[in-house]
Amino acid sequence: MTFDHEKLIEPIAAVAAANAASVDAGQFPTETMRALGEAGLLGLISAAEVGGRGLGLPAAAAVVERLARECGSTAMVLCMHYCATAVIEELGPRDVRTAIAAGKHLTTLALSEVGSRSQFWVPMSTATLDGNDVILTARKSFATSAHNADSYVWSSKPMTGGELSTLWLVPRTTAGVRVAEAGFDGLGLRGNDSTAITAENARIPATARLGEDGGGFGIMMGTVLPWFNVLASSVSIGLMEAAVERTCAHAAGTKLQHAGTAIAELPTVRAYIARMRIKTDQNKALLADTLAAITGKRADTLVRVLESKASAGEAAAEVTDLAMRVCGGVAFRKEVGVERIFRDARAAQVMSPTTDILYDFLGKAVCGLPLF
Ligand SMILES: Cc1cc2nc3c(=O)[nH]c(=O)nc-3n(C[C@H](O)[C@H](O)[C@H](O)COP(=O)(O)OP(=O)(O)OC[C@H]3O[C@@H](n4cnc5c(N)ncnc54)[C@H](O)[C@@H]3O)c2cc1C
Missing domain, CATH: 1.10.540.10 (Acyl-CoA dehydrogenase/oxidase, N-terminal domain)
Incomplete structure (x- = not known):
């Protein structure tokens, strides 16, 4: 079955x-x-x-x-x-x-750091070999599910030094690994538990390494980048779909009673809703083509992977902005159900690779320049 x-x-x-x-x-x-x-x-x-x-x-x-x-x-x-x-x-x-x-x-990524910020491919955390163990020191700035995950896929500088990175599988309960007690109190995605984590003299077995020492960069670009960009785009598209659905329901179901007409009968409102639908569908089509490029190992895969998150992140911010406008003052309250989506949609633009980093990478890729 x-x-x-x-x-x-x-x-x-x-x-x-x-x-x-x-x-x-x-x-x-x-x-x-x-x-x-x-x-x-x-x-x-x-x-x-x-x-x-x-x-x-x-x-x-x-x-x-x-x-x-x-x-x-x-x-x-x-x-x-x-x-x-x-x-x-x-x-x-x-x-x-x-x-x-x-x-x-449950697992998660712990790549972003206080030092190198959204440029996650250059960790400042260290990993020092000590017999059969490795000692980790780190200041991670955000990791979704930080208090709840069983493990973190964690980056450090290579043990041998240099500018690349090494990845580790770190159990949350490792002594010396501490998740900030205050938790995540953000604008949107408020339940995602994206909390800071530190490591001080945290000891893990050297066998917890994922890939080669210094191989982290290749894994980030070859595996993490396509998976994260596609799935972050999926989050943005789901938020856009919800915004369109709730906005249509509000516009069709709410009347200007003195005139006996629904909000949806205002031509400006219909035009805004049409724009929301177009942006949502454009990004669904782009994501479908990105998936086709990845599964077909097409030559334009990297361009599509970079485009999909940049485009969906921007579009989700625009579509949810329009949802707030169309639904009016009541949209500021919880009952219409669009203000949470509006806040949640903001995260995609600043989750790394941020929209601006993607524009820079994409511009390089399109111009035939090396990304790094
Ligand atoms: C809700 C949420 C969940 C998250 N979950 C995780 C997680 O699970 N794991 C994880 O590792 N991280 C996670 N992050 C962190 C995220 O991926 C980014 O690293 C973080 O949001 C960057 O914030 P910052 O303040 O360090 O940005 P900064 O790096 O200080 O960015 C400031 C500005 O500089 C721009 N900028 C930086 N570098 C460049 C560049 N090269 N080109 C152009 N512009 C640039 C940025 O786009 C931004 O506009 C999460 C973040 C949020 C908000």
């Missing part, structure tokens, strides 16, 4: 919707993540040989987009889990791969 992720996600999307308000108030989406695990969706991209469903990026994108229509924070938590899982599937230990496949292990 085939694993029908599109059918299985529906009841879980309803759980995410039911919890969206409390998650927006800052709670981690524990119930939804548990449901995803039980349904086999945390192990969606894990190989069949470790008990996973063996599906790839297109399936992950569909699941993340569906969740984002109900709750941006939950979709971002799953996005980061899949990105880290993609690395662990390639390079991680079998016991962790098996636990992820069984829905019993």
Whole structure:
């Protein structure tokens, strides 16, 4: 029997919707993540040989987009889990791969740092060999699910020094690894638990390395970049779909009673809604082509990967801005359901690679210049 992720996600999307308000108030989406695990969706991209469903990026994108229509924070938590899982599937230990496949292990990326900020490909954290162990020292600025993940895919300088990076699989409970108690109190994606983490003399076995010493940069560009850009685009598209749906429902269902007409009967409103639909559909088409480029190993894959997140992040900000405008003053309150989407949609532009970093990379790629 085939694993029908599109059918299985529906009841879980309803759980995410039911919890969206409390998650927006800052709670981690524990119930939804548990449901995803039980349904086999945390192990969606894990190989069949470790008990996973063996599906790839297109399936992950569909699941993340569906969740984002109900709750941006939950979709971002799953996005980061899949990105880290993609690395662990390639390079991680079998016991962790098996636990992820069984829905019993949540993971995430801990790449961004206080020092190198959104330029995550140049970590300032260190890893020092000590016998069979490695001692980690780090100041990570954000990691989604920081208090809740079982492990972090973690970057440091190479043990041998130099400008590249090395990746590690770090259990959250490692002594010396500390997640900031204050938690995440952000504008949007308020339940995604994207909290700062420090490491002081944190000892892990040298075997916790993911790939070669100094191989982190290649993994970031070859695996993390396509997975993150596609799934972050999926979050943005899910938020746009939700904004269009709620705006249409409000405009069609709200009357100017003295005139006996609905808001949707105002030509300006219809034009704004048309623009929202066009932007959403343009980005869905671009993402579909990006997935086709990746799966077909097309020559324009890098350009599409860079374009998709830059475009969807900008469009989500514009579409949700229009949603706020069309829905009027009541949109500032919670009842219309667009202000949370408006706030959540802002994150994509500053999550690295940020929109401006992507414009710089894309300009280089289009001009035939080296990215770095
Ligand atoms: C909700 C949320 C969740 C997150 N989750 C994670 C996570 O799970 N894991 C993780 O590792 N990180 C995560 N991050 C961090 C994120 O990926 C970025 O690293 C972080 O948002 C950058 O913030 P900053 O203040 O350090 O930006 P800065 O680096 O200080 O950026 C300031 C400005 O400089 C611009 N800029 C910087 N470099 C360039 C360049 N080369 N070209 C053009 N412009 C440039 C930026 O675009 C921005 O406009 C998360 C962030 C948020 C907001």
